[in-house]
Amino acid sequence: xxxxxxxxxxxxxxxxxxxxxxxxxxxxxxxxxxxxxxxxxxxxxxxxxxxxxxxxxxxxxxxxxxxxxxxxxxxxxxxxxxxxxxxxxxxxxxxxxxxxxxxxxxxxxxxxxxxxxxxxxxxxxxxxxxxxxxxxxxxxxxxxxxxxxxxxxxxxxxxxxxxxxxxxxxxxxxxxxxxxxxxxxxxxxxxxxxxxxxxxxx
Numbered sequence: 001x002x003x004x005x006x007x008x009x010x011x012x013x014x015x016x017x018x019x020x021x022x023x024x025x026x027x028x029x030x031x032x033x034x035x036x037x038x039x040x041x042x043x044x045x046x047x048x049x050x051x052x053x054x055x056x057x058x059x060x061x062x063x064x065x066x067x068x069x070x071x072x073x074x075x076x077x078x079x080x081x082x083x084x085x086x087x088x089x090x091x092x093x094x095x096x097x098x099x100x101x102x103x104x105x106x107x108x109x110x111x112x113x114x115x116x117x118x119x120x121x122x123x124x125x126x127x128x129x130x131x132x133x134x135x136x137x138x139x140x141x142x143x144x145x146x147x148x149x150x151x152x153x154x155x156x157x158x159x160x161x162x163x164x165x166x167x168x169x170x171x172x173x174x175x176x177x178x179x180x181x182x183x184x185x186x187x188x189x190x191x192x193x194x195x196x197x198x199x200x201x202x
Contacts, residue, residue, distance in 0.1 A: 014139060015083065016163075017172040019076045021123075024168030027072050028125050034065035035100045035125065035191060049180075053107035056100040066098055069193065073123060073170050077197065080119060080172045091199040098195035100125070107190075108132060109181035117175035117196035124192055127165035131190035132182040135162045139177050165190065 038056050039045070045054045059066045081088060096117060101109065114120040122134055138159045150157045162182075163171055173179070175196060184190050 126191035128188035133162040
């Protein structure tokens, strides 16, 4: 029996979509080879949020391997867009950029957002145990800087929420939300593909 005397409404909620993609292994192997080829061609990579990790230049989205990945995750992306109620009859959904990050032992990523985008994503190609969780930080400034002592964490009082990577796992989130990656405590590589989604008016 529910003895509540008030109705709880969740306004201005921040959605995060998580999906373990089925039949991902073949695509992961292809994209792994694609990423390693890029790393061999450009071992220094570029520097953004990565701390000690390798950050690829943006993929050429017309290449076969990125296109195959996009086809694999397209239903999940469509579901997120439907949830948001975005009118795709009047706007064109476009993946504006895609890249990979390889974190070896002790590598991590500083907290950051993805500007000029609506949705961003992390898709895991390699995810050994203890390779570093993706951590999402409360985008509201007030509760971050001033909050009460809590009894136990829940979705209403947590300032940071972590998701543990798994191979084939796709995480979609609003581009405005600050996120970071914990240090890789594994001796194996943590390999993630990230991308940004924009909507352009038709």
